[in-house]
Amino acid sequence: MRELTIPIEPAAIRALKVGDPVRLSGRMVTGRDAAHKWLIETFIHKTRVPEPADQEAYAALQPLLRGGAIYHCGPVVAGLESRAYRFVAAGPTTSTREEPYQAEVMDHFGIAAVIGKGGMGPKTLQACRRVPTVYLHAIGGAAALIARTVERVLAVYKLEFGVPEALWVIEVRDFPAVVTMDAHGGSLHAEVEARSKQELDQLLAPA
Amino acid sequence: MTDLQAAFVELIRRTSTDLPDDVEQALRAAREREAPGSAARGALDTILENVALARRDSTPICQDTGTPIFFVRHPEGWSTRALREQIRSAVAEATARAFLRPNAVDAISGKNSGDNLGDDEFPTIHFEETGDPDLTVDLILKGGGCENVGAQYALPHAALGAGRDLEGVRRAVLDAVHRAQGKGCAPGILGVAVGGDRGSSFQRSKKELLRPLGQAHPDPQLATLERNLTDQANQLRIGPMGFGGRSTVLGVQLAGMHRLPASFFVSVSYMCWAHRRRRMVVRGERVLYP
Numbered sequence: 001m002r003e004l005t006i007p008i009e010p011a012a013i014r015a016l017k018v019g020d021p022v023r024l025s026g027r028m029v030t031g032r033d034a035a036h037k038w039l040i041e042t043f044i045h046k047t048r049v050p051e052p053a054d055q056e057a058y059a060a061l062q063p064l065l066r067g068g069a070i071y072h073c074g075p076v077v078a079g080l081e082s083r084a085y086r087f088v089a090a091g092p093t094t095s096t097r098e099e100p101y102q103a104e105v106m107d108h109f110g111i112a113a114v115i116g117k118g119g120m121g122p123k124t125l126q127a128c129r130r131v132p133t134v135y136l137h138a139i140g141g142a143a144a145l146i147a148r149t150v151e152r153v154l155a156v157y158k159l160e161f162g163v164p165e166a167l168w169v170i171e172v173r174d175f176p177a178v179v180t181m182d183a184h185g186g187s188l189h190a191e192v193e194a195r196s197k198q199e200l201d202q203l204l205a206p207a
Numbered sequence: 208m209t210d211l212q213a214a215f216v217e218l219i220r221r222t223s224t225d226l227p228d229d230v231e232q233a234l235r236a237a238r239e240r241e242a243p244g245s246a247a248r249g250a251l252d253t254i255l256e257n258v259a260l261a262r263r264d265s266t267p268i269c270q271d272t273g274t275p276i277f278f279v280r281h282p283e284g285w286s287t288r289a290l291r292e293q294i295r296s297a298v299a300e301a302t303a304r305a306f307l308r309p310n311a312v313d314a315i316s317g318k319n320s321g322d323n324l325g326d327d328e329f330p331t332i333h334f335e336e337t338g339d340p341d342l343t344v345d346l347i348l349k350g351g352g353c354e355n356v357g358a359q360y361a362l363p364h365a366a367l368g369a370g371r372d373l374e375g376v377r378r379a380v381l382d383a384v385h386r387a388q389g390k391g392c393a394p395g396i397l398g399v400a401v402g403g404d405r406g407s408s409f410q411r412s413k414k415e416l417l418r419p420l421g422q423a424h425p426d427p428q429l430a431t432l433e434r435n436l437t438d439q440a441n442q443l444r445i446g447p448m449g450f451g452g453r454s455t456v457l458g459v460q461l462a463g464m465h466r467l468p469a470s471f472f473v474s475v476s477y478m479c480w481a482h483r484r485r486r487m488v489v490r491g492e493r494v495l496y497p
Binding site: 074089090091094117144148162163164178189196200204 | 250253256260264266267271307308309310312317318319321352385390392443446448449450479480481
């Protein structure tokens with residue numbers, strides 16, 4: 001078991017290998033479909049003019065994401081009316097939808113860990129080597145258990161995207177995950193995909 | 208007619224927070240099949256721990272509480288309009304109480320309604336009048352990750368070598384499992400409809416998910432295919448979460464339908480391991496959650 005504290009140094013990222021179980025502590029940011037599209041359009045490709053609220057969010061997020069962790073998660077949050085936010089259920093969402101955006105977001109911010117489920121594709125894997133970054137797989141559906149590792153909700157940005165799509169800044173302790181894509185080109189997802197394709201071809205071979 | 212809003216909120220709470228026993232038992236059996244110390248076994252340990260925590264604390268098992276799909280079977284004389292209103296009010300209340308995540312997003316504007324109420328299809332409610340004196344309501348909460356890996360095949364399918372027969376069905380289903388990898392939160396449960404049109408076929412595949420796990424199809428031919436498909440899907444060794452391992456699916460549930468001479472659809476609804484389905488029965492003045 002590797003204990004990681006965010007922000008994570010590049011040397012610590014390079015020391016991780018596919019299959020390593022980890023426990024993460026520190027501040028991370030949730031971000032999924034709408035968040036990635038917004039980051040790309042507003043701050044990376046700059047095809048959209050940022051509003052003051054966008055600038056404010058960017059200024060707050062940039063230092064958190066340098067050596068930081070982005071978590072593909074759309075939580076269930078209690079305390080919406082009182083703004084005494086509390087994460088009730090917070091498992092990962094499927095990461096592959098962010099494949100078109102992830103590499104550029106990782107490069108731009110210098111993200112050390114992308115957390116989600118289901119794995120990501122070759123573009124992200126190449127960026128993992130470059131930045132360096134690891135992809136950490138959390139257990140899909142383990143929402144109650146993961147929510148217990150969220151000690152505090154520190155801030156929320158772009159809540160107009162809706163609760164699941166907003167960027168939540170959270171402080172976690174001992175958040176459990178497994179390295180399934182490392183900074184050396186290793187991907188458990190590519191391995192399992194290739195092996196299962198061989199099995200499938202046998203099962204579908206003409207009788 | 209009595210107001211069932213509170214009873215519906217309780218049905219939603221139970222569905223979101225308390226995994227059915229047959230599913231939990233199947234997950235336990237899957238855990239035993241995985242090698243000690245493997246990532247697959249670790250994933251199932253975490254899953255089982257999470258199931259217990261969610262039940263104890265009455266919090267959602269998974270944050271993606273999905274599309275609420277209600278199957279309502281009612282005796283003659285019930286107002287489906289009133290039942291729809293009560294169900295919709297209950298969904299909004301359950302969302303405010305954090306048993307459900309606000310999930311209804313306007314596909315055109317991108318705006319989340321905030322209370323889980325969208326158009327007439329969100330939540331989805333199917334009504335059927337029966338001769339039974341009880342009102343029976345089944346609820347499934349089906350998340351987006353597993354819904355996204357569902358698939359529909361029009362046979363014949365040349366690339367798969369799948370013709371218009373049960374061998375073709377086998378080929379299509381195994382292809383769907385391979386394409387899903389771990390992305391539907393394996394080990395999953397497959398509801399598969401054979402026949403129908405594109406719409407009725409997918410709808411039927413979801414209804415088949417109401418069948419308890421391990422209950423074989425009454426047609427021996429389909430029961431055999433269900434067993435074979437389960438074994439063969441597990442031979443793909445995609446494993447829990449796609450980590451590799453022996454448990455890729457917990458079960459396959461087939462439904463045969465009628466079709467047009469020109470059409471032969473195989474519709475696969477993939478349900479994640481968090482197979483949240485619960486039933487409520489209204490018998491006279493009593494509300495039961497069997």
